[in-house]
Amino acid sequence: MGVLIGIVGKPSSGKTTFLNALCGTSAKTGDYPFTTIDPNQGVGFVTTPCVCNELNVTCQPRNSECIDRIRKIPIKLIDVAGLVPGAYKGRGMGNQFLADLAQADILIHVVDASGSLNEEGENVEPGSHDPMIDISFLEDEITQWMNGILKKDWNRAIRKAQTEQKNIIDFITEKFTGLKITKSDILHAVNESNLDLKNVQNWTDEEILKLCNSVQKIGKPILIAANKIDKPTSKSHLENLQNMFGNFVIPTTALTDLVLKNLNTQRKINYISESGKLEIIDELSTKEQQIILKIEKEILLPYKTTGVFETLNRAVFDVLKLIPVYPVADSTHYSDQDGRILPEVFLVKEGTTVKELAGIIHQDLFKNFIYGVDAKTNRKLSDKSVIKFGDVIRIVAAV
Ligand SMILES: Nc1nc2c(ncn2[C@@H]2O[C@H](COP(=O)(O)OP(=O)(O)OP(=O)(O)O)[C@@H](O)[C@H]2O)c(=O)[nH]1
Ligand SMILES: [Mg+2]
Numbered sequence: 001m002g003v004l005i006g007i008v009g010k011p012s013s014g015k016t017t018f019l020n021a022l023c024g025t026s027a028k029t030g031d032y033p034f035t036t037i038d039p040n041q042g043v044g045f046v047t048t049p050c051v052c053n054e055l056n057v058t059c060q061p062r063n064s065e066c067i068d069r070i071r072k073i074p075i076k077l078i079d080v081a082g083l084v085p086g087a088y089k090g091r092g093m094g095n096q097f098l099a100d101l102a103q104a105d106i107l108i109h110v111v112d113a114s115g116s117l118n119e120e121g122e123n124v125e126p127g128s129h130d131p132m133i134d135i136s137f138l139e140d141e142i143t144q145w146m147n148g149i150l151k152k153d154w155n156r157a158i159r160k161a162q163t164e165q166k167n168i169i170d171f172i173t174e175k176f177t178g179l180k181i182t183k184s185d186i187l188h189a190v191n192e193s194n195l196d197l198k199n200v201q202n203w204t205d206e207e208i209l210k211l212c213n214s215v216q217k218i219g220k221p222i223l224i225a226a227n228k229i230d231k232p233t234s235k236s237h238l239e240n241l242q243n244m245f246g247n248f249v250i251p252t253t254a255l256t257d258l259v260l261k262n263l264n265t266q267r268k269i270n271y272i273s274e275s276g277k278l279e280i281i282d283e284l285s286t287k288e289q290q291i292i293l294k295i296e297k298e299i300l301l302p303y304k305t306t307g308v309f310e311t312l313n314r315a316v317f318d319v320l321k322l323i324p325v326y327p328v329a330d331s332t333h334y335s336d337q338d339g340r341i342l343p344e345v346f347l348v349k350e351g352t353t354v355k356e357l358a359g360i361i362h363q364d365l366f367k368n369f370i371y372g373v374d375a376k377t378n379r380k381l382s383d384k385s386v387i388k389f390g391d392v393i394r395i396v397a398a399v
Contacts, residue, residue, distance in 0.1 A: 003322065003347060004076045004180075005044075005315055006104030006220075010134055011082025011092075011121025013112045014227045014254045016040060019079040021257040021273075021308050033082055033121035034093060039100045040079045045072040046316045047274060048324050051390045052342055055376070057334060059342035071324065071345055075316060078104065084120050085137050088144040092120075098145045102179050106315050107222045109138055113238050113251070114231035127233030131241060135224060139213075142220060146212040150175050154208075158201055168197050181219035189214035221319050225252040225311045230299060250314060252307035256299055259291065260306070276305035322347040323389040327361050331375035331394040348387060355383035358395045368397040 007015045011033030020027055023042025028035055045064075050071040052059040065072040080100045081093035088095060101107065115129040119137060150172065161171040169190065173183045193211045195203060203211075216222075224245055226238050230253045241249045257273055264271040268288065270279040278300060284292065299306060316322050324345045329337045336343045346360060359366035372381035375392035387393065 002076060003106075003316060003320070004078060004104050005312065006101040006107045007077060007079040007110060008083055008101065008107050008138060008222075009110040010084060010112070010117065010119055010138075011035075012117055013082070013110045013121070013134075015079045015082070015110045017254040017258060018108070018110050018225065018227065018252070018308060019077055021254045021261060021306075022312060023077060024261075027079065036079060036081050037093060039081070039097065042077050042079070043074050044077055044312055045074050046313045046347075047072055048317070048345075048390075050342070051324075051326055051392060054390070055334060055342075055392070057341050059334075060340045061345070062340065062343040064345050066342075073324065073345055073347060075312060077312075082121050083138060083141055085141070088141050088148060095145070098142070101220070104220060105180060106320055107142070107220055108225055108311055108315060109135065109222050110225045110227050110252075110254070111135065111241070112228055113226035113234040113241065114228040115233055115237050116228075116231065126231065127237070131226070131237050132244065135241075135245070139216065139222065142216050142222075143209065143213045146176070146179075146215055147209050149179070150208060150212060151205075155201075162201075168200050176215070176219075179219070181215060185215065185219040188218050192218075222248075223311060223315045223319055224249045225254075225307065226250065227252045227254055229253050229303065229307070230256050230295075247314075247318070250307045250311045251303055252311060253299060254306070254308055256295055257306035257308040260295065263288065263292075273306065273309045276300050276303075316347065321350045323350055323352075323387065325352075325357060325387050325390070326392045327357065328375055328392055328394050331373045331378065331392070334375055334392055342392070352387045353383060354381045354385045354387065354393060354395070357387055357393060358397065361395065365395050365397045368399070370396045370398055372396065 007018055009015050016027045016029045016036050019025055019040055019042050022044035025042040027040035047070050050066045050069050053069040059066050080097035084092035111131045111134050113131055115131055116126040118124045118129055169187055173186050189211055192214045195207060226241050226249050228234055229251045238251055260271040263269045268282045268284055270281050325348055326342050326345050328334050335341045354372035355369050358369045369383060373394040374381055375394055
């Protein structure tokens with residue numbers, strides 16, 4: 001359970017550096033393709049204003065942190081091997097990494113915006129490779145991977161489903177079992193693809209591929225981190241990407257974030273990645289001073305931050321549209337049974353009902369659900385009431 005973010009992209013685009021910057025991990029990075037073979041995992045965090053401010057209480061978080069009334073909520077990340085065209089057929093590191101992404105809710109595509117690597121992640125004349133190509137091939141690979149899963153034993157499975165009079169949406173959902181794709185994602189994708197559910201045996205290969213592309217867009221959306229913006233050749237590519245994909249592109253420099261975090265750990269600077277705030281607190285070598293000056297001028301002044309943290313927050317709140325909710329056992333004191341105030345925060349999909357929240361907390365609460373209580377207003381909530389951003393909720397269940 002919990003949110004999992006997959007970091008994907010061609011070799012050497014900076015995926016592992018991105019993970020290390022976000023999670024404080026020290027997984028191996030390198031300027032040659034396929035440095036990563038087995039996936040690396042880490043835990044980063046997203047932030048949201050904590051409800052303790054509005055309620056004027058001091059919270060005692062257990063599954064998260066609260067610093068200056070900002071909740072830091074942990075998020076799991078997985079960084080996989082570089083992806084090359086034809087990976088779904090086994091090229092490069094092949095299909096394995098696709099399986100590693102099965103449990104991901106969203107993918108962050110780390111792109112080399114400086115255009116200095118070809119599709120295989122090999123060095124080319126800086127600026128000469130168009131990152132637009134990487135974006136279409138990556139989406140294509142994920143779609144083809146899903147297509148392979150859906151089409152496996154397609155004709156036989158369709159006949160069987162029809163004899164058993166199985167609902168076709170259920171049938172497709174089952175095909176994607178284990179890929180964290182829901183029935184409502186499939187329904188949405190089928191509707192978007194204009195496919196005739198009564199005529200499934202006549203769907204063409206092209207139509208099925210189109211369906212898989214919709215399933216990918218809905219079930220595993222991709223946010224683009226235009227990385228290496230510290231390199232001069234990234235400027236024009238970044239503009240093109242932003243013109244094409246708008247808000248789905250975030251300018252980033254993972255290496256810069258990591259350099260600043262390392263200096264922060266050494267207590268030479270105070271650096272807050274979330275805001276881009278930087279302050280020198282100890283003597284720096286001439287080389288370090290030059291690095292800081294360059295970063296301030298070329299990154300923090302024009303872009304405000306290195307973009308790394310923003311990518312994660314945007315993935316969780318803007319793309320996945322998750323909202324924070326604080327379950328409590330005592331709605332008067334906003335606490336758990338032990339009197340701990342606002343101990344937990346959960347991230348749930350917009351539109352989640354109170355009863356669904358009960359199920360997320362514990363299956364027993366779902367089974368024995370009676371009603372919910374909005375702790376801010378003390379109002380009773382029915383099973384179908386929809387959770388709002390920052391709600392504090394008590395679930396009342398039969399014991
Ligand atoms: N200039 C610059 N270099 C970067 C940035 N991010 C990563 N790099 C460098 O790019 C190279 C590749 O970084 P990795 O993090 O190993 O890339 P990867 O995508 O994990 O590569 P594979 O595991 O081989 O697929 C390393 O030399 C990094 O230091 C960045 O923002 N700017
Ligand atoms: Mg790597």
